[in-house]
Amino acid sequence: MYHYNDFDTAFLAERNAQFRAQVARRIDGSLTEDEFKPLRLMNGLYLQLHAYMLRVAIPYGTLNGAQMRKLAEIAERWDKGYGHFTTRQNIQYNWPKLQDVPDILDALAEVGLHAIQTSGNTIRNVTADHFAGAAADEVEDPRPVAELLRQWSTDHPEFQFLPRKFKIAVSGSPVDRAVTKAHDIGLRMVRNDAGEPGFEVIVGGGLGRTPMIGKVIAPFLPKADLLPYVEAIVSVYNLLGRRDNKYKARIKITVHENGIERIRALVEDRFTAIKAQFAGFDQKLLSKLEASFAPPAFKTGNTKGYEAARLTNPAFASWSDTNLSAHKADGYAIVSISLKAHGATPGDATADQMRVMADLAETYAHDELRISHEQNVILPHVHKSDLPAIYAKLREAGLATANIGLVSDIIACPGMDYCALATARSIPIAQEIAERFDELKLEHDIGPLKIKISGCINACGHHHVGHIGILGLDRAGVENYQITLGGDGSEDAAIGERAGPGFSADEIIPAIERLVLGYLDLRDSADETFLQAYRRLGAAPFKAVLYPEQAKQDAA
Amino acid sequence: MPRAFTPKVVTANHLLEGDVIYQTPTGWTRDLAQAEVLEDEAHADLRLLEATQQRDVVVGAYLAEVEPTDAGPRPTHFREAFRMRGPSNYSHGKQAEL
Numbered sequence: 001m002y003h004y005n006d007f008d009t010a011f012l013a014e015r016n017a018q019f020r021a022q023v024a025r026r027i028d029g030s031l032t033e034d035e036f037k038p039l040r041l042m043n044g045l046y047l048q049l050h051a052y053m054l055r056v057a058i059p060y061g062t063l064n065g066a067q068m069r070k071l072a073e074i075a076e077r078w079d080k081g082y083g084h085f086t087t088r089q090n091i092q093y094n095w096p097k098l099q100d101v102p103d104i105l106d107a108l109a110e111v112g113l114h115a116i117q118t119s120g121n122t123i124r125n126v127t128a129d130h131f132a133g134a135a136a137d138e139v140e141d142p143r144p145v146a147e148l149l150r151q152w153s154t155d156h157p158e159f160q161f162l163p164r165k166f167k168i169a170v171s172g173s174p175v176d177r178a179v180t181k182a183h184d185i186g187l188r189m190v191r192n193d194a195g196e197p198g199f200e201v202i203v204g205g206g207l208g209r210t211p212m213i214g215k216v217i218a219p220f221l222p223k224a225d226l227l228p229y230v231e232a233i234v235s236v237y238n239l240l241g242r243r244d245n246k247y248k249a250r251i252k253i254t255v256h257e258n259g260i261e262r263i264r265a266l267v268e269d270r271f272t273a274i275k276a277q278f279a280g281f282d283q284k285l286l287s288k289l290e291a292s293f294a295p296p297a298f299k300t301g302n303t304k305g306y307e308a309a310r311l312t313n314p315a316f317a318s319w320s321d322t323n324l325s326a327h328k329a330d331g332y333a334i335v336s337i338s339l340k341a342h343g344a345t346p347g348d349a350t351a352d353q354m355r356v357m358a359d360l361a362e363t364y365a366h367d368e369l370r371i372s373h374e375q376n377v378i379l380p381h382v383h384k385s386d387l388p389a390i391y392a393k394l395r396e397a398g399l400a401t402a403n404i405g406l407v408s409d410i411i412a413c414p415g416m417d418y419c420a421l422a423t424a425r426s427i428p429i430a431q432e433i434a435e436r437f438d439e440l441k442l443e444h445d446i447g448p449l450k451i452k453i454s455g456c457i458n459a460c461g462h463h464h465v466g467h468i469g470i471l472g473l474d475r476a477g478v479e480n481y482q483i484t485l486g487g488d489g490s491e492d493a494a495i496g497e498r499a500g501p502g503f504s505a506d507e508i509i510p511a512i513e514r515l516v517l518g519y520l521d522l523r524d525s526a527d528e529t530f531l532q533a534y535r536r537l538g539a540a541p542f543k544a545v546l547y548p549e550q551a552k553q554d555a556a
Numbered sequence: 557m558p559r560a561f562t563p564k565v566v567t568a569n570h571l572l573e574g575d576v577i578y579q580t581p582t583g584w585t586r587d588l589a590q591a592e593v594l595e596d597e598a599h600a601d602l603r604l605l606e607a608t609q610q611r612d613v614v615v616g617a618y619l620a621e622v623e624p625t626d627a628g629p630r631p632t633h634f635r636e637a638f639r640m641r642g643p644s645n646y647s648h649g650k651q652a653e654l
């Protein structure tokens with residue numbers, strides 16, 4: 001993976017020293033909150049309901065063991081012994097004290113991590129496919145490009161005051177695990193007819209108040225044109241994007257109001273104008289980055305021990321059925337570690353658990369870890385012969401839940417348990433749904449199903465692209481939960497449709513249960529997933545199970 | 557007709573700790589039951605202004621609606637109830653401290 005060079009290290013040290021001085025001036029009263037707030041946000045520091053919150057970037061979700069161990073140390077030393085992994089592949093600490101934050105940032109810098117541009121109207125942490133560099137279906141590892149974008153966007157003078165925040169996601173595979181169609185810019189690696197790798201460039205996607213699926217601005221962009229083309233998009237947006245209304249300021253609205261044709265024409269013009277300035281420098285840098293992301297030396301060996309363990313240990317077999325994915329190297333697998341034990345807070349890991357994962361990465365997985373936008377942790381390169389040992393260690397640490405992609409593998413944003421913007425809680429809803437389906441012992445029969453929960457319209461929990469989405473609202477001073485159906489965050493992305501009136505906190509768990517049990521009756525075979533059944537049958541039969549009283553009245 | 561003024565407290569986050577605090581007649585408390593209940597709108601606005609000026613102590617002061625009881629003021633909205641108690645997934649925050 002990429003290691004910081006002297007430039008990166010010096011840059012971070014300088015930024016951290018600056019922020020330390022700013023914090024000191026805030027504490028002694030020489031900076032007002034109005035003056036300080038933009039400064040702290042530039043360094044990822046928010047003030048939430050109960051405390052400050054520090055959001056640390058995990059660029060394209062990639063960590064090594066030493067970095068994970070540092071995250072554990074920070075959790076223990078300055079927080080309450082845990083961290084929360086988010087849908088943007090970041091980690092959030094929920095309880096830091098203001099005067100400790102400069103020390104935390106210095107500790108992060110020791111392992112090349114920071115909190116820069118995790119907030120504010122800038123280009124945010126670039127996210128990527130969490131199976132990058134490992135997936136059997138990938139064209140190329142997208143991380144060199146993601147790192148190129150990180151270096152280009154960090155402190156880019158033209159893009160520090162965009163109309164609004166700007167999120168870029170990269171997938172190295174035509175199978176989209178990075179929700180590229182719900183980003184300001186989505187890059188999906190594909191091959192052209194000549195077999196050369198390039199990008200399908202998608203622009204203007206986004207969730208939140210006005211959810212939109214991104215539109216294809218360039219069906220095939222040669223890899224060499226990527227940086228000038230992305231710069232062209234952002235600079236067109238920088239001029240054209242609306243600054244008069246916060247709710248209309250994202251590029252999705254710019255694209256919607258101007259039309260993709262006009263945007264494309266403007267971007268092409270700008271691209272032509274600036275392309276020459278890049279003068280191949282970006283390509284030289286990219287090839288260096290590609291070298292630093294070279295795949296590890298995969299080992300060879302037989303996988304008999306793995307096969308044998310599957311036969312003798314049913315729990316291991318079940319875990320390996322759900323939590324492994326196809327790796328590009330022979331004898332290897334991608335391991336997804338679930339941070340969704342039934343009843344636990346989605347995305348939370350204790351310092352001890354982080355250390356176990358760091359050890360496993362170092363011992364068995366070429367020192368690599370990934371954070372997924374689905375709030376799980378990935379060991380991307382594991383030889384199958386090591387799986388039984390890894391499973392045993394995960395089990396001891398409470399990390400062996402066999403539920404990846406199933407009903408209890410729920411995305412939930414922090415909601416009103418932490419977030420100052422929330423209109424309702426999301427964590428307890430996720431906990432109760434997971435516990436209920438665990439009791440019913442039906443998870444594995446139900447099969448692939450993505451439930452996603454947000455605690456307000458900002459949609460950090462991606463509810464619009466959940467097969468079942470849940471949005472928490474405040475209805476006249478009471479928590480109320482609205483269900484959307486049929487959303488999809490994959491390459492066939494779709495925004496879910498609202499099912500009908502919302503449910504109270506007491507009603508929402510039984511409603512989800514009715515819906516999922518109803519699906520079991522509606523599917524044409526055990527192979528038809530919830531989403532497939534929904535697409536075949538439409539919303540009506542699902543609404544009928546959700547609102548039985550209404551269905552009875554309609555029938556009468 | 558303008559709506560009748562309902563009782564309020566001044567609440568904010570503490571600058572250093574970041575946690576929830578409430579204004580008392582003489583300073584600040586972390587216990588809502590000890591907070592000063594403001595029944596008069598003009599007085600409430602004045603107290604809020606005073607709180608806002610303490611910029612090296614508090615952040616984001618505002619008036620939150622409460623219901624006075626024998627045991628002191630209680631929150632009327634669930635958001636304020638969570639602020640008073642802490643998160644529901646762990647016993648952290650005020651519920652663990654008071």
Ligand code: SF4
Binds near residue numbers: 420456458
């Ligand atoms: S969706 Fe709303 S409640 Fe949830 S984290 Fe985002 S802003 Fe906060």
